[in-house]
Amino acid sequence: MIEVEHLSKTYVDTPVVDDISFFVPEGQVLGFLGPNGAGKTTTMRMITAFLPPTAGRVVVAGIDLDTDPVALRRQVGYLPENVPLYPEMRVEEYLRFRADIEGVPRSEIGANSEYVIDRCMLGDVRRQVVGTLSKGYRQRVGLAGALIHRPPVLILDEPTVGLDPNQIIKIRELISELGREHTVILSTHILPEVEQVCERVLIIDRGAIVADGAPDELRNQLVGNPVLRVELRGADGGATEPLGTLPGVTGVAHDGGGRYRVEHESTSDPREAIFRLAVDGGWVLTELAPERASLEDVFVRLTTRDETARPVPAEALEEV
Amino acid sequence: MRKVTALVRRELIAYFSSPLAYMVLTAFLLLQGYIFYLIVSFLNDPRTQAMTPLRLFFGGTIFFWLFLLFVVPVITMRLIAEERRSGTIEPLLTAPVTEGQVILGKFLAALAFYIVLWLPTLIYIVILKQHTAIDLGPVASGYLGVLLLGILFLGVGTFASTLTNNQLIAAVLAFAAIVLLFSVGLLQQLLVSSSALRDVFGYMNLWSQMDDFARGIVDTRHIVYELSVGIMFLFLAVKSLEVKKWR
Numbered sequence: 007m008i009e010v011e012h013l014s015k016t017y018v019d020t021p022v023v024d025d026i027s028f029f030v031p032e033g034q035v036l037g038f039l040g041p042n043g044a045g046k047t048t049t050m051r052m053i054t055a056f057l058p059p060t061a062g063r064v065v066v067a068g069i070d071l072d073t074d075p076v077a078l079r080r081q082v083g084y085l086p087e088n089v090p091l092y093p094e095m096r097v098e099e100y101l102r103f104r105a106d107i108e109g110v111p112r113s114e115i116g117a118n119s120e121y122v123i124d125r126c127m128l129g130d131v132r133r134q135v136v137g138t139l140s141k142g143y144r145q146r147v148g149l150a151g152a153l154i155h156r157p158p159v160l161i162l163d164e165p166t167v168g169l170d171p172n173q174i175i176k177i178r179e180l181i182s183e184l185g186r187e188h189t190v191i192l193s194t195h196i197l198p199e200v201e202q203v204c205e206r207v208l209i210i211d212r213g214a215i216v217a218d219g220a221p222d223e224l225r226n227q228l229v230g231n232p233v234l235r236v237e238l239r240g241a242d243g244g245a246t247e248p249l250g251t252l253p254g255v256t257g258v259a260h261d262g263g264g265r266y267r268v269e270h271e272s273t274s275d276p277r278e279a280i281f282r283l284a285v286d287g288g289w290v291l292t293e294l295a296p297e298r299a300s301l302e303d304v305f306v307r308l309t310t311r312d313e314t315a316r317p318v319p320a321e322a323l324e325e326v
Numbered sequence: 327m328r329k330v331t332a333l334v335r336r337e338l339i340a341y342f343s344s345p346l347a348y349m350v351l352t353a354f355l356l357l358q359g360y361i362f363y364l365i366v367s368f369l370n371d372p373r374t375q376a377m378t379p380l381r382l383f384f385g386g387t388i389f390f391w392l393f394l395l396f397v398v399p400v401i402t403m404r405l406i407a408e409e410r411r412s413g414t415i416e417p418l419l420t421a422p423v424t425e426g427q428v429i430l431g432k433f434l435a436a437l438a439f440y441i442v443l444w445l446p447t448l449i450y451i452v453i454l455k456q457h458t459a460i461d462l463g464p465v466a467s468g469y470l471g472v473l474l475l476g477i478l479f480l481g482v483g484t485f486a487s488t489l490t491n492n493q494l495i496a497a498v499l500a501f502a503a504i505v506l507l508f509s510v511g512l513l514q515q516l517l518v519s520s521s522a523l524r525d526v527f528g529y530m531n532l533w534s535q536m537d538d539f540a541r542g543i544v545d546t547r548h549i550v551y552e553l554s555v556g557i558m559f560l561f562l563a564v565k566s567l568e569v570k571k572w573r
Binding site for chain 1: 416499
């Protein structure tokens with residue numbers, strides 16, 4: 007659905023996006039993850055035909071950005087960061103305006119408006135002036151505006167920033183639902199969001215892709231073998247050796263007292279054997295739990311860097 | 327065209343939901359009311375010639391010009407600058423519209439507001455007509471002159487608004503450019519000897535062009551000058567909006 011090949015954007019000699027390539031199949035929800043200033047927004051602006059790339063190719067739904075940027079825009083619904091809206095317009099007026107400039111056929115405007123109002127739960131504020139709405143509602147109005155022409159592709163730049171926890175949950179649910187009918191790219195620097203909403207993650211740092219895969223896959227790939235936290239009351243240091251001889255176990259570390267960290271192959275599950283070992287040894291098993299490395303660890307590992315590294319030029323950060 | 331209409335309608339909603347629009351309308355009517363009062367006083371003076379009052383109304387007083395020089399930047403300052411400041415330019419330019427359509431929509435909305443500004447003054451003509459004979463020809467050409475001046479100045483203002491994301495800076499830029507355009511023509515009066523340069527300034531003299539329109543003279547040279555400069559600035563505005571993306 008979305009093909010990006012060797013895409014680059016350079017501001018006065020400083021590459022902000024540096025030779026990025028990826029492909030998003032139809033119906034996928036893809037998360038762009040990366041620290042602030044990594045080039046997420048710039049990449050999205052290029053895919054939405056807002057910023058022209060310095061080099062590279064973008065094809066959305068078979069339409070090449072170079073040959074017909076206006077037709078490409080028709081395929082994409084875009085919700086920019088901070089949800090810019092016209093504060094003086096009413097919700098319905100705004101949706102009507104968006105439908106007009108998106109070129110929705112006149113006969114479909116009514117139906118499409120009802121659809122997005124229903125979808126984004128805007129029924130009780132439809133006559134309200136946008137400027138008087140809460141942040142959560144504004145976010146939904148923005149999303150409704152991006153959906154009004156029923157685009158096959160949705161691009162959402164940090165859609166949950168500045169919302170309270172309840173609103174965040176609602177927006178995430180909405181995005182997950184939309185992911186069933188649309189191909190979605192969303193950017194965020196919030197990790198749990200990616201784990202909940204996205205089928206696939208691209209971690210972007212300093213304008214380049216540093217990791218690509220399903221959230222689970224990435225975790226396993228980058229963190230190594232799974233680890234079990236085990237506590238055997240009464241064992242003290244005595245269980246290290248028997249634990250190490252269990253099938254599938256690749257390493258045991260003693261954490262003091264009866265606490266151990268048992269590393270094992272991801273293909274095996276030594277939990278049952280550990281239980282039997284405890285019974286045989288006369289120890290009380292008080293804890294047996296997998297230690298899940300979070301995506302957070304992956305993220306930090308991949309994007310930690312020297313802060314004196316290449317500065318991003320002020321121009322690149324300024325809102326265009 | 328439907329996209330342009332949508333842009334115009336949105337812009338008009340924005341104009342009439344801000345207090346600024348009503349302030350401008352009120353101030354304009356106060357000023358025109360004063361000029362109308364002057365006209366009536368003239369008419370009560372037995373020495374008045376028949377043509378004078380309407381020439382006074384259309385650009386014959388410095389108030390007309392001062393107000394026009396101030397009000398046009400106020401009308402145009404928000405057009406693009408505000409879209410850029412608030413970020414709404416992003417959803418706008420990722421919709422399937424061209425930069426040309428955006429500029430045209432914005433400009434037409436500004437022109438519509440300018441026309442609304444002038445509409446109430448038609449009442450003066452109606453009132454005058456009941457008390458004295460008025461030649462409607464010069465009235466029509468006077469309004470044509472006002473419209474052309476509007477196209478010229480609003481075009482300049484629209485261009486100025488694309489240059490910055492700060493409304494105030496956009497207004498100051500527009501004001502400076504319009505004053506420059508206006509005063510270049512006045513240089514004609516400073517050059518005593520007749521020369522080619524004097525003729526050039528004379529051709530650009532907006533005050534005398536407006537005076538011609540007010541006297542009922544529709545001179546194609548004036549129309550061509552005001553229209554072409556106005557359209558040139560609109561063209562520059564489109565280019566400026568396109569170039570902003572390429573930085």
